[in-house]
Amino acid sequence: MVLSLALPLGAQPAFEQPFSREPVESLDQRRADYLDRNKQKQDWRLGLYAENDFATMDNSAIAMLLTRGEEIEACNRRVIELMEKPGTGPFWMFPVTMVAYAGRDKLSVEARQAVRDAWRTTRQLRGDTENHWVMYHTAMYLMAQMYPDEPGTEWWNGLSSEENFVEGRDWLLDWMNLTTTIGQGEYNATHYIGEYAIPLLMLKVWAADPAMRQRASIVLDWLFAELATVTLDGVLRGPNSRTDDTSVTERWNALATYFSWQLFGNVPAGERFHGWGWGNYFAVLAEHYQVPEVIYRIATDRKQDILQHDRARSRRIWRYSDEHMRPIYKTQYLRDNYAVGSHQGGISDPIQSHVWDVTWSVDDPRGVHNTMFSLHPHSSGRVQQMFFCTFPEPMPPGVTYEGKPSYNSANKLLGCSPYEQVMQDLDTVIALYDINPADDFPQVNGFFSKDLTDVEEHASGWIFARGGTTYLAYRPLAAFTWEPHIRYPNSRDPNITEETGGRVLVSPHVKNGTILQAADGSEFSSMAAFQAAILALPLSYALEPVPTVHFTSLRGKELSMTYGETPRVEGTPIDYEGWQLFSGPHLNSELHSRVLTITHGQLGRVLDYNTLSITDVVLP
Amino acid sequence: MTGLMSLTLASSLLAETAYDFFICANVNRNYVIGSTIVTTNGLFQRDPASAEWRHFGYNDTTLSAVAFDPRDHDVIYTTSLNGIWVSYDGGDSWKMTNSWDMTEGRDVAVDPHAPDTVYLALPDGIAVSPDRGQTWARRENGLPDRGKFTQTLAVDRSTGGRVLAGCEKGVFLTENAGGVWRQVLPTETQVNDIEQSPHDDQRWVAVTDTHGAWHSTDGGATWSQLAGLPDEEAIYNVTFDPTNPARLAIASWVYGVWTSEDGGETWIERNAGLPADPRAWRVGIDPNSGRLYASIFQETLYYSDDFGRSWAPDALEGSLVNAFHSIPRLQH
Secondary structure (H helix, E strand, C coil), X not given: CHHHHHCCCCCCHHHHCCCCCCCCCCHHHHHHHHHHHHHHHHHHHHHCCHHHCCCCCCHHHHHHHHHHCCCHHHHHHHHHHHCCCCCCCHHHHHHHHHHHHHCCCCCCHHHHHHHHHHHHHCCCCCCCXXXXXXXXXXXXXXXXXXXXXXXXXHCCCCCCHHHHHHHHHHHHHHHHHHHHHHCXXXXXXXXXXXXXXXXXXXXXXXCCCHHHHHXXXXXXXXXXXXXXXXXXXXXXXXXXXXXXXXXXXCCCCCHHHHHHHHHCCCCXXXXXXXXXXXXXXXXXXXXXXXXXXXXXXXXXXXXCCEXXXXXEECCCCCCCCCXXXXXXXXXXXXXXXXXXXXXXXXXXXXXXXXXXXXXXXXXXXXXXXXXXEEECCCCXXXXXXXXXXXXXXXXXXXXXXXXXXXXXXXXXXXXXXXXXXXXXXXXXXXXXXXXXXXXXXXXXXXXXXCCCEEEEECCCCCEEEEECCEEEEEEECCCCEEEEEEECCCCCCCCCCXXXXXXXXXXXXXXXXXXXXXXXXXXXXXXXXXXHHHHCCCEEEECCCCCEEEEECCCCCEEEXXXXXXXXXCCEECCHHHCCCECCCCEEECCCCCEEEEEECCEEEEEECCCCEEEEEECC | CCHHHHHHHHCCCHHHCCEEEEEEEECCCCCCCCCCCCCCCEEEEEECCCCEEEEECCCCCCCCEEEEECCEEEEEEEEECCEEEEECCCCCCCEECCCCCCCCCCEEEECCXXXXXXXXXXXXXXEEECCCCCCCEECCCCCXXXXXXXXXXXXXXXXXXXXXXXXXXXXXXXXXCCCCEEEEECCCCCXXXXXXXXXXXXXXXXXXXXXXXXXXXXXXCCCEECCCCCCCCCCCEEEECCCCCCCEEEEECCCEEEEECCCCCCCEECCECECCCCCEEEEEECCCCXXXXXXXXXXXXXXXXXXXXXXXXXXXXXXXXXXXXXXXXXXX
């Protein structure tokens, strides 16, 4: 209530001002714009506390005020109050660490002691995911650095400052080594990107060890280089290790967009910066960072097509799998007006994966469902057991009240499946399904956005449509019906749903498949011409005994795929084993090399994690 | 004086009861990592005088198991999401002694014949401490590279260094304190619990995710399936009644509470009086009274004084009890 009263609509410049996707050529202007956006974000956040009423402010607002040197007495009071009821776990730990550092020479002795006491008295949780551990160990590392040489009696976990520091450091080094060697586990996450970027920026700014600062700088550039490469007009599309029920269809509506907005300035902000809450913490330190020129150029230039073949890894798998971490093979094809992305299918993350889509550009992506894809809506206690220490039954219904409301629903559009296999060549995707008939939801769902135009169910079996200026041809391989697309406005209540105006193609057949072909609006004079081109493409398929497809793509490639076998392009099996960590026009890294080369035009930056060097180069 | 000891001495029934009875409980329905804990969680001891559950130690929502040094009950081990916590002062202070690459401790057990030796079940194997939990080292020789998710550990009270481990791919046995493990019961899915009969140290029962319940009458060397229990859905735990050698009980999310009163030959569903769709999380029996407890998922803890024929609500509304644990009370 306080927020709505304190904050009249229209007080947020970033929401109302027109934005431009044109690159800013002047470095000085670009820096000024960057700082201005950060100031807008901070002003907005602090503007929530009207009439100097700071009694309800959170840790991000406190940290902002401390860095500005403003309202210190209010910060003191609020810190002492907040520390009376500490939270538990990494989502509490890293914000308080930020307050501790931002206020280390500004907060009163009493306020600093309140923070210190909380780290002595309240048992914290490490968590059980990669992002939890990044936040947790960063916080422990920095807090132990702030209070060195103290015995275990002064820390909540009984470990001395030295023990806490070493444990945090060793975990962070192991994670950075792993990430730069075989890839990130929570790759291309639409929301959790913040849980990596913020701790890395904290380490870059506050670690006393210059090597740790450099490591954090390298991995931060690494993270944002990939964000720049795989976003379309600043919008992160699939595949995603983790996304959510909203972002998977309204692709702009994600925390990742905040980073594009802040770093690249090529995407509009949402009203009241909705959904960008964690961005407040990045904003506290944003002045200490700016993406290098080469990353900025990659993000803001789609004049040349991008084809990246990259690797990542699944979340670590405790059980019910022969693999500790599955290699993830990502194909990213981005053009000026649309992008197609995928990984090979199968289980990558227990709940929130998104395997493939085509996403198109729109002038203003806010509120637009600018994407198309299909999936098998798999819900499984066994899959949860692969990744969590849990029994089979509680999690499928339980997570629907913990921010994943669609997880246990047949109509869901989020998640991966052990019964889905995907191949991609440029802007063609083939997804095949061989679903266990005993599965809870033996069907395939295809997402058809409210924002599609010219949708036509053709007698041939193809469904044609336009997304923005992009032509889309979607071929379901089994019979289907239509259901309304629903959204979950309350992420913690699966029983509250709203229809969006979009539709879901529901195909209740366990032997199944989807073929998708996209094309740019400039390639054909009309929808009729596009349809004619698609209908002329050789296509044969069978669903028994397992789904198999032979399709010659719009790009003239003979694509063959049989469920359970390695897909073939022009008769040659795709050499997944030979894929590098990154391979494409902008990002290149040999598997295990720990060296990432980032290029755009003549610009280059080499991130060498082995030598801890960052080298800018000019290419011939 | 520690919280544990003060509670123990405060009991007017001290002389009448032979065991201290504990639970590890999460009393925080829908808790999400990061939020402020508004309830009291962790270790609770049954106070026989007041019949209340008295909390001691840290407020931790994630405790999964507890064990005590049989020589000194002020030495306490608890597993949790963070790993393993050790207290040497009855729960007044604790230290997290696992390394960063050990996480999500599942179970902990002390060898009564060598109480400095402590076993830790982990989602990726087993660690052993030779020094009362101060340091830990992996002891996984003989466990499969994949399939060693260890949910439960049980030390054979008859023989030092003899331990059974419930893993994803079966029951594994070591006879040299983790030096080498061998599979004694292969299973298709996770072994969730292994218990040794308090009446017959050769008698063991193991329960699994979807592989039924099994028993051994030769110290865990060979196993046969208990035919009287269903095996399609997971059985979460099993418990013997220390007061009656014929009685056992199991908990299952799908099946609820089942009991046997003929040593496991036949079983009967005992869900009447429990919430519909019982979602039984764990059963335990107070060795002082034979009272049967059933933790119902995020409901109140229930108890039965007629071994499941009727139930009454106890305290701890909204709770999950992850472990029941009893130890013979030390005589001072």
